[in-house]
Amino acid sequence: MMEFWDERYGxxxxxxxxxxxxxxxxxxxxxxxxxxxxxxxxxxxxxxYAASKGxxxxxxxxxxxGAAKAIGYATEKGVHIDYLVCTLQDYPFPKEEFxxxxxxxxxxxxxxxxxxxxxxxxxxxxxxxLILEGFHTSQPGKESGGPSSIDLLFDRARILGDFSNxxxxxxxxxxxxxxxxxxxxxxxxxxxxxxxxxxK
Numbered sequence: 001m002m003e004f005w006d007e008r009y010g011x012x013x014x015x016x017x018x019x020x021x022x023x024x025x026x027x028x029x030x031x032x033x034x035x036x037x038x039x040x041x042x043x044x045x046x047x048x049y050a051a052s053k054g055x056x057x058x059x060x061x062x063x064x065x066g067a068a069k070a071i072g073y074a075t076e077k078g079v080h081i082d083y084l085v086c087t088l089q090d091y092p093f094p095k096e097e098f099x100x101x102x103x104x105x106x107x108x109x110x111x112x113x114x115x116x117x118x119x120x121x122x123x124x125x126x127x128x129x130l131i132l133e134g135f136h137t138s139q140p141g142k143e144s145g146g147p148s149s150i151d152l153l154f155d156r157a158r159i160l161g162d163f164s165n166x167x168x169x170x171x172x173x174x175x176x177x178x179x180x181x182x183x184x185x186x187x188x189x190x191x192x193x194x195x196x197x198x199x200k
Contacts, residue, residue, distance in 0.1 A: 002087075005063035008183075009043055014069065016042060017181035020049035021104045023192050027131045028053065034099030037123060039088065039116065040106040044070025044081065050102075051079035058098075060084040060091050088112055093119040096126065103132040105145075105184075107152045117162040124197040130166060132159070136173055136189040144178045144186035154191040166195030 008015060024046050028036070033054035041047050041059035043066050051057045051074060059081055061067055067085045074081045084091065088108065101120045108116060120130060135146035137153040147153060159171060172192045178184040 002062045002064075005042070005061070006065045009063050009066040009069060013182075014043045014045065014073075015182045016045060016184060017179075018043075018045050018048075018073065019180075020046045021133060021180065023133045024102050024104055024131055025049060027129070027194060028055070028100065028102075031100060031129060035097060037098045037101045037120065039091070039101070039103060039120065041070060041083070042066045044073050044083070046102055046104055047081045047083070048074050048077050048079060051081050052077060055100075057081045058084075060086055062087050088116055091119075093123045095122055096124065096128075098123050098128055099125055100129045100131065103130070103134070105134050107134060107147050107154075110151055113152075113158075114162060121163065121165055121197065126197055126199040128197045129169075130163065130193070130195040130197075132191070132193040132195075134191055136191050138189040142187055142189065144188040145184045146188070156191075159191060159193050163193070163195045165198070167198055169194040169196050 036050050036055040036057050038047050038059040041061050047057045047059045064085055067083050070083055134154045137150050137155045139146045139153055140148050174190050176188055178188045
C-alpha cells in the first residue's frame, strides 16, 4: 500500500486538492483549538487548514511523498504540523492526548479499521471530539472515488459499533457531490459521524 499511495501522490498537483474537507472544516470551527490528530493525512490539506486556525496538529501517513507535499504546503502557508511517516500499526497512539481526531476517508480492512477506531478513542481526552467522513457501503459503482469492497466501507452498524464508547453527537448518511481534487469528483454516498468521548 505504501507504493500505491506514493504513486497516487506522485503528481505535482494535489490530487485531493488543497482545500480542507468541508465537513471537517465546519466541525472544527465549532471547537476551541487544541491538540488534533489526523491519521492517514496524505498531502496535508486538513492538517494545514487546522494549523492555520490555531490547532496544534499531529498527523501521520505511510506515504513519504504525501508527507513531503504536506510539509511543503505547511511551510508555504507559514504553519507547523508534526507529521510522522509510518504505518497505522507503527503509530504510537498516546493515551488521552488529543482534543480532537479527524478521520477523513480513512478506509482499511476490518481488522485494521477496528484497531484504528479503538486506538483513536483511547487517544482522545475525556470530552474530546471525533470527526469522521467516509464512503458508505452503497458507494461501489459510483465514479467519485473510494474502495470497491464493501468490507472497507462504512454503515451505521459499523460506525456506531466501533464507537460505542463515545457519545454520538451526530450520524448521517448522505448523497453529496464531491469536489476534492482529481479523485473525489461527482455524486457520492457518504457517512458523517461526530462523537464525543465521555468524561469520567
